[in-house]
Amino acid sequence: MITLNINGFEVEIKEGSTIYQAASSIGVKIPTLCHDERLKPHGSCRICVVEVEGARSLVASCSTPASNGMVVHTESESVITARREILDLMLANHPLDCLTCEKAGRCTLQDLCYQYDIEESSFDGKKKKYEKDTSNEFYYADQTKCILCGKCVYVCSQVQNTDAICFVDRGFETHVGTPFDLGLAKSTCVSCGNCVAACPVGALMPKRKEKFRYWEIDKVKTTCSYCGVGCQMELLVKDNKVVEVEPVKGHSNDGMLCVKGRFSYDFINHSSRLKKPMVRKNGVLEEVSWDEAYDVIANKITEVKESDGADAITGFSSARALTEENYLMTKLMRAVIGTNNIDHCARL
Amino acid sequence: MTNGIADIQKADALFVTGSNTTESHPVIGAQIKRAARNGAKLIVADPRKIPLAEEADIFLKIKPGTSIALHNAMMNVIINEGLQDDKYIRENTENYEELVESLKKYSLEYAAEITGVEAYLIREAAIMYASAEAASILYCMGITQHTNGTETVMSLSNLALITGNIGKVGTGVNPLRGQNNVQGACDMGALPNVYTGYQPVTNTGAREKFEQAWGVKLSDKIGLTVTETFKAIDEDRVKMLYICGENPMISDPDTHHAERALDKVFLVVQDLFLTETAELADVVLPAASFAEKDGTFVNTERRIQRVRKAVEAPGEAKPDWIIFMELMNRLGYEEHFNSAEEIFEEIRQLTPQYAGVTYERIKNKGIQWPCPTLDHPGTNVLHAGKPARGAGFLKPVEHLESLEIGEDKYPLVMTTGRMLYQYHTRTMTGKTEGINLIAPELYAEINPSLAQEKGITDGEVVKVTSRRGSVTMKAKVTDRVNKEVVFVPFHWDSGANVLTNGDELDKYCKIPGLKVTGVNIEKAD
Ligand code: SF4
Ligand code: SF4
Ligand code: SF4
Numbered sequence: 063m064i065t066l067n068i069n070g071f072e073v074e075i076k077e078g079s080t081i082y083q084a085a086s087s088i089g090v091k092i093p094t095l096c097h098d099e100r101l102k103p104h105g106s107c108r109i110c111v112v113e114v115e116g117a118r119s120l121v122a123s124c125s126t127p128a129s130n131g132m133v134v135h136t137e138s139e140s141v142i143t144a145r146r147e148i149l150d151l152m153l154a155n156h157p158l159d160c161l162t163c164e165k166a167g168r169c170t171l172q173d174l175c176y177q178y179d180i181e182e183s184s185f186d187g188k189k190k191k192y193e194k195d196t197s198n199e200f201y202y203a204d205q206t207k208c209i210l211c212g213k214c215v216y217v218c219s220q221v222q223n224t225d226a227i228c229f230v231d232r233g234f235e236t237h238v239g240t241p242f243d244l245g246l247a248k249s250t251c252v253s254c255g256n257c258v259a260a261c262p263v264g265a266l267m268p269k270r271k272e273k274f275r276y277w278e279i280d281k282v283k284t285t286c287s288y289c290g291v292g293c294q295m296e297l298l299v300k301d302n303k304v305v306e307v308e309p310v311k312g313h314s315n316d317g318m319l320c321v322k323g324r325f326s327y328d329f330i331n332h333s334s335r336l337k338k339p340m341v342r343k344n345g346v347l348e349e350v351s352w353d354e355a356y357d358v359i360a361n362k363i364t365e366v367k368e369s370d371g372a373d374a375i376t377g378f379s380s381a382r383a384l385t386e387e388n389y390l391m392t393k394l395m396r397a398v399i400g401t402n403n404i405d406h407c408a409r410l
Numbered sequence: 411m412t413n414g415i416a417d418i419q420k421a422d423a424l425f426v427t428g429s430n431t432t433e434s435h436p437v438i439g440a441q442i443k444r445a446a447r448n449g450a451k452l453i454v455a456d457p458r459k460i461p462l463a464e465e466a467d468i469f470l471k472i473k474p475g476t477s478i479a480l481h482n483a484m485m486n487v488i489i490n491e492g493l494q495d496d497k498y499i500r501e502n503t504e505n506y507e508e509l510v511e512s513l514k515k516y517s518l519e520y521a522a523e524i525t526g527v528e529a530y531l532i533r534e535a536a537i538m539y540a541s542a543e544a545a546s547i548l549y550c551m552g553i554t555q556h557t558n559g560t561e562t563v564m565s566l567s568n569l570a571l572i573t574g575n576i577g578k579v580g581t582g583v584n585p586l587r588g589q590n591n592v593q594g595a596c597d598m599g600a601l602p603n604v605y606t607g608y609q610p611v612t613n614t615g616a617r618e619k620f621e622q623a624w625g626v627k628l629s630d631k632i633g634l635t636v637t638e639t640f641k642a643i644d645e646d647r648v649k650m651l652y653i654c655g656e657n658p659m660i661s662d663p664d665t666h667h668a669e670r671a672l673d674k675v676f677l678v679v680q681d682l683f684l685t686e687t688a689e690l691a692d693v694v695l696p697a698a699s700f701a702e703k704d705g706t707f708v709n710t711e712r713r714i715q716r717v718r719k720a721v722e723a724p725g726e727a728k729p730d731w732i733i734f735m736e737l738m739n740r741l742g743y744e745e746h747f748n749s750a751e752e753i754f755e756e757i758r759q760l761t762p763q764y765a766g767v768t769y770e771r772i773k774n775k776g777i778q779w780p781c782p783t784l785d786h787p788g789t790n791v792l793h794a795g796k797p798a799r800g801a802g803f804l805k806p807v808e809h810l811e812s813l814e815i816g817e818d819k820y821p822l823v824m825t826t827g828r829m830l831y832q833y834h835t836r837t838m839t840g841k842t843e844g845i846n847l848i849a850p851e852l853y854a855e856i857n858p859s860l861a862q863e864k865g866i867t868d869g870e871v872v873k874v875t876s877r878r879g880s881v882t883m884k885a886k887v888t889d890r891v892n893k894e895v896v897f898v899p900f901h902w903d904s905g906a907n908v909l910t911n912g913d914e915l916d917k918y919c920k921i922p923g924l925k926v927t928g929v930n931i932e933k934a935d
Binding site: 313338362389394 | 594839
């Protein structure tokens with residue numbers, strides 16, 4: 063363990079930790095654009111600079127190791143000046159369309175410009191302009207908004223390990239793209255959206271089926287209902303409707319989702335969902351009340367039990383239903399109907 | 411899984427077999443790739459050149475249904491090279507001498523002949539697995555969905571045991587569970603032979619415990635499995651079937667047989683949609699989706715995690731547990747739960763593995779069972795120290811040719827599986843437009859030289875025929891599969907499972923041999 067001082071507070075932390083980690087451990091927030099603890103440090107954005115007493119220049123807190131006796135200031139005058147300069151430069155090459163940008167409300171660039179009072183850039187230069195890549199079914203890439211933090215590229219190559227995207231061209235022309243700029247649909251991209259979740263700005267965005275603002279939604283943390291990985295996710299809800307799904311860091315998913323968990327949620331609100339019980343009458347299924355449906359089932363159970371015994375009734379429970387629901391179905395079959403004829407599709 | 415998912419990063423070697431992980435369990439697939447890129451050795455065995463094969467140090471393109479021969483030959487190499495863990499074998503296993511004896515006939519040449527994998531690759535894979543400090547086996551339906559699936563798993567566990575790769579971080583024999591809550595359903599005793607926590611219905615003590623808790627007399631007769639049920643309906647032994655959230659019309663083998671049975675029986679189906687199965691029902695009940703209820707799912711690493719209600723269910727749809735409860739009351743059994751949490755509290759009392767878990771404890775992060783007490787942190791690695799009783803027994807198992815193989819009329823082997831973009835029977839993924847655009851229809855992967863022989867071109871419609879029927883689909887000509895193998899994803903109706911065999915079941919767990927079907931393929935006219 064080593065001890066250092068951050069903004070006047072003593073911090074004790076494991077050797078090898080970064081200044082950023084030390085600050086986080088006592089709740090001191092240092093802004094970042096390119097940092098993600100799953101990635102090898104790459105220090106691209108430098109917005110996380112801090113002042114270390116005795117050091118010749120400001121250091122990037124996300125990649126500089128904390129050392130014993132270090133004295134750190136995270137919001138000193140020189141730090142603020144440096145951050146303002148970085149933001150000023152970024153904004154020089156970024157559209158100012160926050161009014162209509164879908165990222166508004168959870169854009170790190172927007173938040174930092176607000177925090178450090180940058181209204182517009184003091185530079186007046188050429189702005190980049192790219193066609194949006196909308197070829198992927200589930201998300202789009204708008205390189206005009208990219209701040210080249212690199213997170214998406216590294217998430218794809220180090221976390222998702224698909225290597226679908228990379229930096230293309232050099233200098234002012236540098237942008238994130240696919241090999242030979244063939245577009246996402248023709249790339250090896252598996253539509254996991256993990257790069258999208260990492261992008262700090264509106265350059266990578268899920269395609270929306272309806273309009274919403276991030277401040278209008280409620281977030282509900284839950285578990286994916288598809289495969290057995292059990293990824294943790296948040297459902298974004300507006301007006302009783304799931305409008306987006308985002309990954310959450312859980313034990314099994316390391317902040318990732320796949321295309322099914324992330325983008326295949328349309329079934330929830332689908333018009334063909336069953337809304338009323340149905341009973342077959344004269345060969346066709348007709349909508350009935352719950353009461354009637356329960357009566358039909360209960361009568362049939364009683365009838366079969368009387369004529370053929372409880373073992374003439376079988377139940378298939380569901381590997382998709384809740385644990386609690388599986389329990390209750392086994393109890394229905396075993397305790398109420400009186401048979402061990404209960405199974406589910408574990409084998410299929 | 412015997413070991414947690416995060417353990418994948420701690421293994422020095424990974425043996426992935428019968429699992430197309432990057433498509434069926436994509437987020438675990440990504441973690442396997444990451445481990446391989448960070449230096450772990452990766453061995454992949456599969457009949458298809460799956461995406462993970464590209465990352466592998468050794469790829470074994472194995473004939474479907476021949477894994478036992480592969481595993482036995484690997485063990486034989488390990489023993490001949492003296493790479494077994496003698497100390498572990500001595501202290502933790504039984505029956506080693508007999509196992510060694512049974513392996514002798516599995517020479518590299520013999521195994522190469524059966525599996526279609528070159529002998530030197532089998533040898534290298536064995537040495538790579540056995541020389542690793544910690545080696546983990548990850549497997550899925552490619553191992554289990556065979557008429558000798560249970561024995562195939564036994565041979566994998568023998569491999570792990572003789573090298574001491576069990577009970578330690580980064581090791582284990584790890585089945586990847588296909589559906590979100592298969593683990594939870596099994597834990598709850600949604601199986602014909604056990605109550606919750608795998609307490610046998612035939613055990614008097616267990617039965618008495620549940621009789622007391624539930625206040626009724628219980629049957630000691632083991633019930634019917636899904637696959638046995640259809641036969642029982644045929645034979646008039648089952649008159650009523652209550653299906654909650656399953657779609658056997660697509661997921662079960664031999665669709666025609668399943669359809670006859672579902673038509674005949676009095677059928678209740680409880681689901682989100684009017685599925686292919688629900689269309690045959692006498693009563694259909696509308697259920698709430700996972701986004702519309704509170705509760706838990708248990709993932710493949712035995713982690714009990716929270717599910718939370720985000721939206722209201724449409725129309726009169728209700729959570730399954732409310733439907734069951736109301737029906738129980740209708741049948742004269744008093745049951746009053748106000749929430750899934752109250753049900754969970756009852757489960758805890760009856761299930762030792764769950765006893766220490768509460769909703770409060772899993773509010774932020776799930777807990778892996780066994781978790782016997784409230785101050786127990788949960789269990790990441792099973793069989794730590796000594797394997798559970800019985801688990802250390804080295805049972806010799808022999809390769810057996812599937813009955814589907816070897817008839818001239820059906821010279822090819824069809825194997826089924828999943829694809830990334832669709833899920834199971836598509837009742838959910840099939841509602842997303844983008845998904846259907848990318849994965850619109852059924853297809854058969856066939857090898858270029860087979861295609862040439864039969865005059866089939868890529869994208870052309872072909873007819874695949876087995877003993878049970880014929881299905882037409884598009885051909886995808888690719889060297890992902892070898893010449894004698896045809897791959898068909900099972901997600902679509904009137905598809906792969908029209909062809910599969912539902913009669914031959916694994917003698918231990920009654921799993922059908924979905925991964926090996928004798929077929930022929932012709933251009934459709
Ligand atoms: S969606 Fe996934 S695979 Fe595609 S570019 Fe992003 S991270 Fe890579
Ligand atoms: S697209 Fe987003 S994540 Fe990727 S480099 Fe640009 S700003 Fe960063
Ligand atoms: S997000 Fe994908 S990998 Fe994760 S649980 Fe859902 S289906 Fe499985």
